[in-house]
Structure formats: C-alpha cells, structure tokens
Amino acid sequence: MKEPLPTSGRLPTQLKVKYGPVDLLGRFFLWADTAARERGVTLSFGSLQDLLEANRGNSDSWRPLVPVFDEALGGVTPETAFVLIGRNKDGEVVATQAARLYDWPETSLKDEAASLRMFYADPDAAFARENRCKITTPIAEKITGRVVFSGGIWYRRDFRGKDLGTILPRISRAYAFTRWNSDFTIGMYADAVIAGGLAERAGYTKVERNCIELVASPLGEMRCGLSWMQSDELLADLAAILDRVRAPVMGSRIAEDANH
Known part of the structure; x- marks a missing residue:
C-alpha cells in the first residue's frame, strides 16, 4: 500500500517517526527545519516530477539527474x-x-x-547505449x-555558502531511516565535490575518492567517489x-505528531 507523503505544515509536523529514537529524531527534525528557515529556505515534500522539472529548469548550474x-x-x-524541496520567500525552488x-x-x-x-528499469537497453558502472572499492561488496x-x-x-549542505542531507538520511529502517546510506559525489568537503559537511563518516567509473544516460561520463554510513x-x-x-x-504537539 502506498504511504502518502504529507504536503502541508512545517516539516517536523509532516514527519512520522516509525523507526528509531523518537526524542532524538524529533529534536533533530525541529532543529533542521528551523535552521533552514533561518537561511531563508522553507522545506516541504515534492514529487519525483517536481525534482525532474527543477533539474531541467536549472541546467545552467545542474547536470542532468542520475x-x-x-x-x-x-x-x-x-x-x-x-x-x-526548499523554496525561498517568493516560492521559488532554491534547493533539492x-x-x-x-x-x-x-x-x-x-x-x-x-x-x-x-x-535502470531496463539494464539491457542501457548496456546497448554503452552505459556502464564500475566500483573498485571493496566496501561495495x-x-x-x-x-x-x-x-x-x-x-x-x-x-x-549558507551551510544548507549540512542540513538537507541529514534530514534526508534521518527521514529515510525512520521511514524504511535502512541499513546503509550511500552517495556518489564527483571527486571535485568531495575535494571541496561537501561529503564531510553532509556528515558522512566514510568517503573514498575516485572509485567509481560511471557512464549513465543522460548524465554522461564521470568519475566519482563513494560515501557511505550505517x-x-x-x-x-x-x-x-x-x-x-x-x-x-x-513541543508536545510536534512530539505527538512525530510518534504517530
């Protein structure tokens, strides 16, 4: 059965803590939402189509989605x-x-x-387009x-430069954990992005550079590193x-909402 995502209200009141410590996760979501708002960003859930449209509309500063x-x-x-989705005071998408x-x-x-x-849903067709991915680090096994x-x-x-990279990735990991009881969270970052410290600011405990060779339509060819944490x-x-x-x-209302 599909679990619908909430679409209104402050982010902490939209979240349900299904797995994990309620107090820790509830306090974190409240802090993270407040921290984003202090930086001029209001957070809400969007659809995959919203993500795709934001990506296409900002091709000057954003490569095609994986x-x-x-x-x-x-x-x-x-x-x-x-x-x-993060929006500014005018409702414009400024972060995803x-x-x-x-x-x-x-x-x-x-x-x-x-x-x-x-x-890919159709890996054979992807191979026919000469797409490929090779991960050399042993941890991948x-x-x-x-x-x-x-x-x-x-x-x-x-x-x-507003430190959103320390906030949004943590919200995503925390919500994924409490929704799905995840064992691992992983990310793939271009080596230049890793060199800039984004993976560390996002809180990843383990990062290995230059261990992935990826050719993926429509992203193109790139070499990147792997971040992961349990x-x-x-x-x-x-x-x-x-x-x-x-x-x-x-607050009592947020604590109640987080636990249901």
Whole structure:
C-alpha cells in the first residue's frame, strides 16, 4: 500500500517517526527545519516530477539527474523514493534533496551497480547505449540489505555558502531511516565535490575518492567517489549535531505528531 507523503505544515509536523529514537529524531527534525528557515529556505515534500522539472529548469548550474530518480528510465516509484524541496520567500525552488530505497538482501552495491539494475528499469537497453558502472572499492561488496541512495542534491547559486549542505542531507538520511529502517546510506559525489568537503559537511563518516567509473544516460561520463554510513553512525551523527548546536526542545504537539 502506498504511504502518502504529507504536503502541508512545517516539516517536523509532516514527519512520522516509525523507526528509531523518537526524542532524538524529533529534536533533530525541529532543529533542521528551523535552521533552514533561518537561511531563508522553507522545506516541504515534492514529487519525483517536481525534482525532474527543477533539474531541467536549472541546467545552467545542474547536470542532468542520475537515472536513479527518473521514473521513466530508472523505474523508481513514490513508494521507494521521496523528494525534499526548499523554496525561498517568493516560492521559488532554491534547493533539492532526494532519496531512494533499494532492498538488496541477496546482492550488493557492487553487483547492482555493475549490472546497471541500480540505475535502470531496463539494464539491457542501457548496456546497448554503452552505459556502464564500475566500483573498485571493496566496501561495495559489503553494502547490502536496505540501502538508501541519497542524491538529487542542488542549491541555487545565491543559496550556496549558507551551510544548507549540512542540513538537507541529514534530514534526508534521518527521514529515510525512520521511514524504511535502512541499513546503509550511500552517495556518489564527483571527486571535485568531495575535494571541496561537501561529503564531510553532509556528515558522512566514510568517503573514498575516485572509485567509481560511471557512464549513465543522460548524465554522461564521470568519475566519482563513494560515501557511505550505517544506521548507528547516522544516529550518532545526529546526536553530535544536536550537542553542538542550540537545538530547540520539542513541543508536545510536534512530539505527538512525530510518534504517530
């Protein structure tokens, strides 16, 4: 059965804490939503089509989406993905973040990437277009189970440098965990992006550069690195963030909503 995403109200009141510690996750969502608003960004859930349209409308500063988030190419569905949209005071889309769930109990990131099943609903057609993916790091063989791919990341130029990269990726990971009880969260970043420190600012505990060769339509050819973390590291990162910042205390209404 499809689990509909809420579409109105402040983000923390839209979220349900299904898995994980309610107090920690509730406090984190409240802090993150407040921190985004302090930077002029109001967060809400959007559709995969919203993500695709935002990508196409900002091609001057955003490469085409990886097919992971393309319903036509990648076979992703609303049941296996969600999209966060950040808007400015005028309602314009200025930031995006998305996540997709994979269930790999008998296989691994290495196999799913190399077979192109991770990226395409029709891997044979993708191979015929000379698409390919090779991951050389040994950890790819150990990333199994419920794996969340975190991506679809974009910030409009005038909203870069506002530290949104420390906020939105964490919201995405935390919500994916509490919705799906994920075992791993992974991301693929261009090596130049990793060199700029974005993966570390996003809270990833493990990052390996230059370990992925990817040719994917319509993205093109690129070399990138892999970031990954397990659920216990994810929760520890959220706790560390709340220790460092002045995190708001959960109100009774938000606590109630988060637990249902």
